[in-house]
Amino acid sequence: MQRMENKVVVRFRDGRMVKGFAYDFNPNKEVFHVNAAENEKDVTEVPTSLLKAVFFVKTFEGNRGHPSTDDFSEESFMNVPGLKVKVTFSDGEVMYGSTHGYSPHGKGFFVFPADKETNNERVFVIKESTVGVERRGENGRGLDREDKKD
Numbered sequence: 001m002q003r004m005e006n007k008v009v010v011r012f013r014d015g016r017m018v019k020g021f022a023y024d025f026n027p028n029k030e031v032f033h034v035n036a037a038e039n040e041k042d043v044t045e046v047p048t049s050l051l052k053a054v055f056f057v058k059t060f061e062g063n064r065g066h067p068s069t070d071d072f073s074e075e076s077f078m079n080v081p082g083l084k085v086k087v088t089f090s091d092g093e094v095m096y097g098s099t100h101g102y103s104p105h106g107k108g109f110f111v112f113p114a115d116k117e118t119n120n121e122r123v124f125v126i127k128e129s130t131v132g133v134e135r136r137g138e139n140g141r142g143l144d145r146e147d148k149k150d
Helices: none
Strands: 006-012 017-022 031-036 043-047 051-057 083-089 094-099 108-113 120-126 130-136 143-147
Touching: 017 043, 094 120
Parallel strands: none
Antiparallel strands: 006 017, 006 051, 017 031, 031 043, 051 120, 083 094, 083 130, 094 108, 108 120, 130 143
8 A cells, every 4th residue: 555645744732843745643642653855854843733734845945935814805706616715813914714624622723725726735724723613604694713722
């Protein structure tokens, strides 16, 4: 059986970052491994409890010149299936996208970026690294806000 190669940028809550290939990522596991992009024999064990998010990317270089999207309108999600969300991370970063499996009580959830031109294909967000998740209301208008309670 051939291994699934995932090109990832792993962001830790303390600001550290690891770029490489994850062959054993599973959202239900507490640990996975990343083979470094520069030298695949260099393997980092990654405990999900320390993470902000796992970014599944198109390229390791990214596109620093790409403008960020502050739009959370219906137009930005035309024909995109799933629940529309705005995720606000503890470090202030904001991400807009859709998800198929958000639960306020889960460890994390996948977000598919609203901006299809971004370098991210999908992002596994660690719920503990967020300060708020806003969901598009049932009627398509307004937002249901769910902030962390301390």
